[in-house]
Every structure is written in C-alpha cells, then in structure tokens.
Amino acid sequence: MKKQILKILQSSFLTILLFVSFFGMNIVLAQFTTNDTTQAVVKKPKEPKPTAVYTPISFRVGLDMWSMINNARNPNILRFNGNAEITLNNIWFLALEGGYGDALSFKEIPNSFEYQNVGYFGTIGVEYNVLHRLLDREAIVLGARYGFANFSHKLNYNIDDRYWDLEAVENPRTRFSRSVSEDNMSFSWAEINTGMKVNLARKGFLSHIYMSYLFRIRMRINQPTDVIAKPTTIAGFGQNDKPVNLGFSYFLSYEF
Structure with a gap:
C-alpha cells in the first residue's frame, strides 16, 4: 500500500516537474526571442538620408x-x-x-x-x-x-x-x-x-x-x-x- 502511494506521489511529482520545466522553458525562450528582437531593433543602424545633389x-x-x-x-x-x-x-x-x-x-x-x-x-x-x-x-x-x-x-x-x-x-x-x-x-x-x-x-x-x-x-x-x-x-x-x-x-x- 505504501509502495503504491509512493509511486503515485512520484509520478505526480514527475508530472508537475515536467510541466514546470516545459512552462519555464517556454518563458525563457520567449524572453530570449524578445531580447534578440529588441536588441536587433536597437542595434539596427539608421539609414542616412540621401543628400540632395543639384546637377x-x-x-x-x-x-x-x-x-x-x-x-x-x-x-x-x-x-x-x-x-x-x-x-x-x-x-x-x-x-x-x-x-x-x-x-x-x-x-x-x-x-x-x-x-x-x-x-x-x-x-x-x-x-x-x-x-x-x-x-x-x-x-x-x-x-x-x-x-x-x-x-x-x-x-x-x-x-x-x-x-x-x-x-x-x-x-x-x-x-x-x-x-x-x-x-x-x-x-x-x-x-x-x-x-x-x-x-x-x-x-x-x-x-x-x-x-x-x-x-x-x-x-x-x-x-x-x-x-x-x-x-x-x-x-x-x-x-x-x-x-x-x-x-x-x-x-x-x-x-x-
């Protein structure tokens, strides 16, 4: 009986751990993606305006x-x-x-x-x-x-x-x-x-x-x-x- 309870608790803990790990991974990936996009926007150099050339x-x-x-x-x-x-x-x-x-x-x-x-x-x-x-x-x-x-x-x-x-x-x-x-x-x-x-x-x-x-x-x-x-x-x-x-x-x- 105790073994069954332990197995149930163990499987529940693993399930929760997998869920938390998966959810945390998604959050981390989302943060990395956001940071990369933000950095790309910030680091992207502004294109200089074309100077007027009067010919x-x-x-x-x-x-x-x-x-x-x-x-x-x-x-x-x-x-x-x-x-x-x-x-x-x-x-x-x-x-x-x-x-x-x-x-x-x-x-x-x-x-x-x-x-x-x-x-x-x-x-x-x-x-x-x-x-x-x-x-x-x-x-x-x-x-x-x-x-x-x-x-x-x-x-x-x-x-x-x-x-x-x-x-x-x-x-x-x-x-x-x-x-x-x-x-x-x-x-x-x-x-x-x-x-x-x-x-x-x-x-x-x-x-x-x-x-x-x-x-x-x-x-x-x-x-x-x-x-x-x-x-x-x-x-x-x-x-x-x-x-x-x-x-x-x-x-x-x-x-x-």
Missing part, C-alpha cells in the same frame, strides 16, 4: 524685351540687357545679368539743361523655385541679387541771370552755357525679386523657349559722394531720386 541640367540665355519696348516708346532712352542662368533640377537658378544704358533728360524753361548718363551694369544672384514639387519645367521664384554699375555723366546747362557773370550786366538776357562732366563712377545696390518662368511648349523648337516675368525691388547700397553733379539715372538701377526703386523685366530665353 546643372540646363543653361539659358535671354534678352529683356521690356527694355526694348521702352526704347521704342521713348527716343531719349537706349537700354539693352541680357541674362544667363544655370538651372539646378528646376529648384535653384544661378542668374547673371548685364547690360548697357544711355539716358538723356532735358528741360528748357526757365533755365534749360541737358543731362546724359551712359554706363554698363551687371547683377549676380540666386533664385529659388517655391513650387518645384508641383512644376517640372515651369517655376515661380523668389530671389536676391547684387547689382553694380560703372558710368559717366554729363550736365549741360544755361544761365540767364546777369549776376552769374559780369558780361551779363549790359545785357541781362545774355545766356551763358556751362558744362559738367564726370567719368568712371561706380554705383551698387541690392535687389529682391519675384517672378514666373513659363515654358512655351513640350515638343519642338518652342520647347527650348522660356518667358520670364520678374518684379524687382532695388535698394541702393553705395553711390558716388564726392561729385559735382548728383547722378539722377543709373544703368540697371533706374531713377536715383530715392534709395528704393521698383523695376520690371520680361525676358525671352533659349535653353540649350
């Missing part, structure tokens, strides 16, 4: 048609300017611009004068296409540029007042001509611009043609100070009567 994909040259329209409207103004730009994935535009300006202004009454400013100018800057994710060939840009000009000017004027010259005492209406000429002067400005670039077609020759509208805000940086006559019109900048000047350009460009 020059096109080169464009163009002419400012708006200046030519103004030349036809005003015979006293002669201006020509062109631009060149490198497009980087239709995201960034490296822009260069240069031109020539010859402006003549005059007044006849009461004391006549004639002012002429002749010079060359250039700008360099960058533009960013704010809609590059939506547009593959067109662009709406915001940009900034630095502009500089080198010019000469000449002022011819007449004096009718007799107090300006002893020879006018006998004849108070005698007219005396005076002339002021200054050369090789420099001028610079900063520029903020915004505009739009539109491709005329997707195929054929017109697919290489772009229209560009550019609105400009020019802010004077430096102008000649030790001068006899203040320059009133600057090539590339425009009227110099205020430190801030507004401008507009309309370019037709060809893409290579």
